[in-house]
Amino acid sequence: MSEQKRVFLVDAYALIFRGYYAFIKNPRINSKGVDTSAIMGFMNSLLDVIKRERPDHLAVCFDKGGSADRVELFEAYKANRDATPEAIKTAIPYIMDILKAMHIPIMVKEGFEADDVIGTLSKQAEKEGFTTFMVTPDKDFAQLVSENIFMYRPVFGGGYETWGIPEIQKKFEVEDPLQVIDFLGMMGDASDNIPGLPGVGEKTAKKFLAQYGSLENLLAHTHELKGKMKEKIEANKELGILSKKLATIMLDVPVTFNAKDFELSAPDIPKVTEIFQELEFRRLIDNFVKTFTVETTESGAATAVPESKKTASASDLAGAGQFNLFGTASTSAEALPNTFSRQTIATTSHFYQSVAPGMATDLFIKNVMAQTCVCFDTETTGLNPLTATLVGIAFSWEVGKGFYLPVPANQEAAQAVVELIRPFFEAEHIEKVGQNLKYDIKVLDKYAIKVQGKLFDTMLAHYLINPDMRHNMDVLAETYLNYTPVSITELIGKKGKNQLSMRDVPLEAQTEYAVEDADITLQLKQHFETELGSANIEHLFNDIEIPLLRVLAAMELEGINLDADFLTSLSADLDTDIKILEAKIYDVAGETFNIASPKQLGIVLFENLKLVDKPKKTKTGQYATSEDILSYLAKDHEIIQDILDYRGLSKLKSTYIDALPTQIEPTTGRVHTDYMQTVAATGRLSSNNPNLQNIPIRTERGRQVRKAFIPRNADYILLAADYSQIELRIIAALSKEETMITAFKNGEDIHASTAAQVFNVPLSDVTREQRSNAKTVNFGIIYGVSAFGLSNQTNLSRSEAKELIETYYETYPKLKTYMSAQVDFARDNGYVQTVLGRRRYLKDINSRNGVVRGGAERNAVNAPIQGSAADIIKIAMIAIYNALEVGNYKSKMLLQVHDELVFDIYKPELEAMKMLIKTEMEQAFTLEVPLDVDLDTGINWLEAH
DNA sequence: GTTGTGACCTA
DNA sequence: GTAGGTCACAACG
Structure with a gap:
């Protein structure tokens, strides 16, 4: 150089x-x-x-x-x-x-x-x-x-x-x-x-x-x-x-x-990240952050902490003469000269100690019990809280300082250590801070620990502060603290066959890593507390998301019973049918090929069979073979319907019928989904591993899968409770559109009622098609209408769709006013909000680009509706969960599917449960429109729905 | 082995 | 037109 x-x-x-x-x-x-x-x-x-x-x-x-x-x-x-x-x-x-x-x-x-x-x-x-x-x-x-x-x-x-x-x-x-x-x-x-x-x-x-x-x-x-x-x-x-x-x-x-x-100086990383986020440059963010941090991490790490300082033994503490766990932190490293450097464990003064068994642990417990707010973080052997075991627990209540309590591998010894720290977790007077506390709570539950007292989850806090960003701790630390935490891969390697377990990591490294996490999380808490206040969302945080975290942890731990044998037999039936379809398709095509490959399928349909003169292409230049395109061709070529059926059945088999039984947790014999509380920008939950929010229902064949979801045992019955038209009720109430409010108050079929109004016919004369079109517009309103979208969804032409939307607005003028008001609010404030003040920021609302701006405007209309519905069911879930706990009922809440809750009901409690659930759900939030909940029970989820 | 795409499942 | 997740394939390392 x-x-x-x-x-x-x-x-x-x-x-x-x-x-x-x-x-x-x-x-x-x-x-x-x-x-x-x-x-x-x-x-x-x-x-x-x-x-x-x-x-x-x-x-x-x-x-x-x-x-x-x-x-x-x-x-x-x-x-x-x-x-x-x-x-x-x-x-x-x-x-x-x-x-x-x-x-x-x-x-x-x-x-x-x-x-x-x-x-x-x-x-x-x-x-x-x-x-x-x-x-x-x-x-x-x-x-x-x-x-x-x-x-x-x-x-x-x-x-x-x-x-x-x-x-x-x-x-x-x-x-x-x-x-x-x-x-x-x-x-x-x-x-x-x-x-x-x-x-x-x-x-x-x-x-x-x-x-x-x-x-x-x-x-x-x-x-x-x-x-x-x-x-x-x-x-x-x-x-x-x-x-x-x-x-x-x-x-x-x-x-x-x-x-x-x-001169090149350090970038404004949060600002750049924000712009990249807006552009959806996920990987570029990582690349960017690495580009501006990588140089410094290697230089100091090895010398950061003198070995002698890493572990405080009982004799050290005793030698100190009196109760003084901290000593003097003397581990500060020189700040590195590089202008890009972000702080790391090597550049930051810190004092992290592991707590030795015996007297040191006793002293530590005494000390932690004297606190009012402590951040903790559990380290375990894996990501699945049902199978992972504790390796250690980190604690921090002062910036830059913290302790690590190792937990032995032996189960009995582990439980003994956990018993020592139990008073901390069960202390009402100590506020517990953590990142993704749902995980820690689930892990601790296996040791029969119920975490009590006020909670502060930094991941949830940040989700409310900025729902569009990602919320993992490393990103938060980099964004808000200009600090790059020790990477987990540095400790245990990249995932794959050679990945270590946390238990294989030397204690010193465990301590540095784990206590750093607790320390950082504590610092983030201090940061986010004020931000929650300034956005006026403390209520949403403390009264909705935080209590919900415990509810979700309980539901996930509970799981749901699955009839695997039933699915196995379905699988065999399906397999036969798929093979038949496959043979038919190959026969018509005159060749065998991979039907599941859109690329191969496109070539067969449009090059070999030449089904269309000018086939549509996808953005990557391949032939488009999506369902809506193929459906048009279905009546002309028998092969098309077979292909659609084949794809539908393959999806059904691979995603549900074959996959679900493999997701049964051996230790419980049940399926435990994981609810993501910080993913959906509108405030909804999402579900994965497996996703139990998209179990088929629309087709007869798919619906069968629901029969596999069954009660705990013969003493139980499934109960499904779903809100009827909650989003339309919300938009009716928020817009104060009297015609629609009245229809709901009278218990009318809202789509038929809309059809009667829009097509100006008596309610009794509404045709099926009129109702269907009205239903489509009603949904369109929720999603932020366009004539284009509407004509795509119906058999109406673009101009007919446009006319229908105009008539709709004339029928419900206040809906239109409300929607414009939402857009105006977003323009003035940069965000929209739900009934509980949950915000969604819409950066693009003033974009010069019409397509981009249009998207933001649809979000301005949809987010408060979808988000308010999410708020309301969350309130209901908390209320029901608390009632079940207080009443010491055997019945359990198992699943949430956006507007539906599924329960395992202990049969003797059925009547009480019906009353409780319906009441709590309908009374969860008061609008000018009544909320209506339908209940159904059955020996499986299909029957209960 | 990881990553992006197209397809399809839900509210 | 809103909000999600998972699968197989195909192309990349």
């Missing part, structure tokens, strides 16, 4: 274009419909340069308004650039914002191109003793190369090559890089619309340069040329001169290279 100072000047548009075209076959479109290819491509390149080269000086140069001088010279100059793709235009403001957040200087000069700005700056920097690297793939820049100025060219397929004088001499076959101008003047440059000399290409230009040295000299000696070439060049001498001018990069742009301004 050169000892000289190095400055990197980035040619923004060149890299943006390059990035955009790199993705051209497979453009990156995010969920809001924004083409982010150009931004992604550019950021990848920029981060790559920073990662590889660690420049100390860097700037990004843009064009502005094109080059007036060059356009004056030649009308057609860079006409190509006028056809800038829309995706690149929209990318520019984002890239500008990102660069600002990264504290990278942006160089633009009205009326000049980036080439000229870079050229001028390079020469100035050279005078100041800098080595300059021009980051661009554009060969025009070769003319600027000198002993201190290099081209830094991205290479397709990854990597970079540096072009200095020798490389230029070789590539262009010139002596002096300045001759590159002559070279370009002769051969022209199609991408820049530099015409060049007619008939002169790369080969000829090189020959001329070798012979004449310059364009001018060539033109002065045209008499030496022969034939057609001579005629052409003599007739176009002026064009040659002009081309050379166009190709000449200006070195006198009124910009100044000020080294200080170009």
Whole structure:
């Protein structure tokens, strides 16, 4: 590496274009419909340069308004650039914002191109003793190369090559890089619309340069040329001169290279993360964070903590004479000079101790019991709380300090240690802080510990503060504390066959890792507490999400009984039918192929069988074979329905019928889903491993799966309780739309009622089709209508759909007012909220891009509706759970499916339960519209629904 | 082995 | 048009 100072000047548009075209076959479109290819491509390149080269000086140069001088010279100059793709235009403001957040200087000069700005700056920097690297793939820049100025060219397929004088001499076959101008003047440059000399290409230009040295000299000696070439060049001498001018990069742009301004400093990571989040650049966030942190972590880790300080033994404590667990923290490492550095365990003063058995543990327990607020974190042998066992528990109640209580592997010994700490967990007076407490609570439940007292879960807090972000602790620490915690993979390795268990990690490392987590979580709590207050969502946090966490933990631990034998027999039936369909399809197709491969299927249908003249393609260029497209073709070709059936049955078999029995937990014999409380942006729960919120119901075949969900035993019965039309009731109440409110109050069929109103017929005369269309519009309203979407969902044309929506709004004028009011609120405040004040931030609500803005507007309407429904059922769940606990009932709440709760009811409690559940659900929240809950019971979930 | 895509399941 | 999750395939490392 050169000892000289190095400055990197980035040619923004060149890299943006390059990035955009790199993705051209497979453009990156995010969920809001924004083409982010150009931004992604550019950021990848920029981060790559920073990662590889660690420049100390860097700037990004843009064009502005094109080059007036060059356009004056030649009308057609860079006409190509006028056809800038829309995706690149929209990318520019984002890239500008990102660069600002990264504290990278942006160089633009009205009326000049980036080439000229870079050229001028390079020469100035050279005078100041800098080595300059021009980051661009554009060969025009070769003319600027000198002993201190290099081209830094991205290479397709990854990597970079540096072009200095020798490389230029070789590539262009010139002596002096300045001759590159002559070279370009002769051969022209199609991408820049530099015409060049007619008939002169790369080969000829090189020959001329070798012979004449310059364009001018060539033109002065045209008499030496022969034939057609001579005629052409003599007739176009002026064009040659002009081309050379166009190709000449200006070195006198009124910009100044000020080294200080170009120094690369630490980026505003939260800000950048926020923008990346908005663009949905998940992996780029990681890459970005790594790029700006990686350097420092290796340097200090090994020397961070003197070994002698890591474990406090009883004798240490006794030696201290009195109760003093802390001693003096003397483990601070020097802050590292690197400007990118984020704090780590190696750079931060900390005092983490493991607690030895015996007297030290006794002293520790006494101390922890004297606290009022303690953060804890359990370390276990795995991620599944049902099978994992405790390895240790970390505690922290003061920033930078904490203790680690190891738990032995032997079950009896483990329980003995747990008994010592039981008073802490069961102490009402100690507030417990943690990250994802649901997990810790589930683990501790296996040791018969019920965690009592006030809870503060940092993951839940952050979910309410910023539901669109991710909430894992490492990200939170990096974002809010500018701190990179020890990575779990550093301890136990990447997942796979060689991954260690936490129990295999040396105690010192366990301590450092575990107590750090507790310490960080405690610090995050202090941060989030104030944010919850300023967003006015403490009520939602303390009275909904936190109590719900205990409810979900209980439901997950409970699990649900599954009739695996029944599914096995279904599987066999299904297998037969799938094989029959398969044979039929192969027969019609005249060949065997993989029907499950959309790629192969597309080729068979549209190339071999030629079912359609102009088949639709997906964004990746494959034939689209989605259900809605194939359905259109079903009546014309018998093979289509068979394919659809095949796919439906395969999905049913693989996802449900075959997968569910494998998810039975051997220790309990039941299926335990995991409810995610911090995933859905609207406030809903989600369910996985397995997902019990998408068990089939719509088709007869699929519905059979529900028969496999059965009560605990013959003394029990399943009960399903679902809210009837809760989202429509909410929108009716919030909008105060009297007609709709009245219909609900009268207990009418709301879709029929809507149809009667919209089509202006008596309720009794509403046809099936009218009701069906009204139902579609009703749902459309909840989702944020568009005529396009509506016509896709019905047999109505676009204009009929538009008319129906207009009539709908005339019928329910207040609904329309309400929806506009939501959008206006979002515009003014940047967020919308539910009945309980749960917020969803809508950054795009004022976007200039209509597609993006439209998406945000639909969210503005939908989020409060969907979110309020989620709020209400959460209230009901907490109330019911508490009532079941207080009443000491045997009946249990098992599942939540957005507007439905499923219970295992102890038969003698059935009547009491029906009353309790219906009442709590209907009274959970008072609206101007009554809430209505339907109850059903059965010996399986299908019967109960 | 991981990752993205297309397909399909739910409220 | 909203909000989720899981599967098989295919392409990448």
